[in-house]
Amino acid sequence: MSTDRDVQRILKSWLHEDSYEDANHVLNRVLDSLDDVPQRRPWWPVRRFLAMTPTTRFAVATASLLVVAVIGISLFTGRNVASPSLPTPEPTPTATASEAAPQPWSLGNDFFVSATVDVSGSDWNQYYASDTQAGVISRSEDAWLWLTTGVQPYENPCGLPSPPLEVGPSVDNLIDALAAIPVNVSPVTETSVDGYPAQHMTFSAPAAREGCEDGEFRMWRWNNLYNHGVGPVGETRVWVVDVDGTRVLIVLEDRGTPQESAELEQMFDSIRLAPAGETG
């Protein structure tokens, strides 16, 4: 057995080993782009305001209120203090992400199941991690849709990492394992995805994860990929679909903006599935 001191000594030595980073090209890229990045000037010195004496603070606040009141009254009565003819703002048509036509994304012949998703908007990235892992993730990474064969749940999401549970190959095996995760989980409901029978459940965020041993809450491990935790808000929805004998796990995590949520729903509704080698 090692001691913490052993580990710290070895760790320190390892971190100080030679490495070959060269920051020059990063530096050049930064300096080349300075003209495109304006500096942010503090427009309202909040901290200075808080540091003022109460009398000064009151005077500044009163003056601000008066200015707002004068402008408000002027607008309300149709008169304008600063300019006799304020331009009337008119709506300008802009191309929003949601207006862009969805682009079909086919996961290719090597993927474990034939699947196509119509990717909505332009703020989504497509990830093909392996022939059993792929999905669409919003630029903010707060919303995503993922398709895989299954996951390995942890018995104790709040404990330090330990080998997760192995799960059998069937839909029921996976559903049972997911339902056993000690987290808020909805009842399992029978449904369908693209006409294939599916079972659905929703995981809600735990109230807190501060009590977890290392501050991490891990629900499951993707097929030997990274741990998945439920964040402090939002929910994770899963569907386990039986595509003519191929088990497909679809996971939707939605902590994004209303637009991202709407696009996520559209993409989920657009999923087309078929056994591998067939057209979805």
Added chain:
Amino acid sequence: MDTELVARAQNGDKEAFAELADAIAQRFLATSHRILRDINLAEDATQQALLAIWRDLPQLRDPAHFEAWSYRLLVRACYAEGRHQRRWAPNLRVLPTETAATSRPLDAVVDRDQLERGFRRLSLNHRTVVVLHHYLDLPLDRIAEALGIPVGTAASRLHYAVRQLRAALDADARPATREVAQ
């Protein structure tokens, strides 16, 4: 750090910023590389952090706090890059079998690969504290200032990181291992 240089850069002096960036870029890249364990992500994090420093520098009230403030921006950039890596980068790893085995002294078995595997299993929060403390030699109070967390939290993260790494190294030190099947 030269506070006069910082003050000049705050006022939009690009030559002053270039000098400032030149002084910190190498250290930033080395630090982010050690946190993220990926040179491409580290370069992106360093670039984002330097640009964020330029952009937000006028909002830094006291140039004397530049170092802690700039580390905070670097760590934020690392977290932003690391979230991407954390969720999606493949992390196939060898797990110990359940068979009982006698442990050997750590020094006898630990190697770079084991350290790499163990370190990658740490969360970004934990890696960051470890790197700031054991690589940059920052004391806990300065780490806390840089990360905007209480000193106790910094100490706790360091403690758990070492404990977790120790557990991982001890587990790896067991002779029999098997690859986890999908």
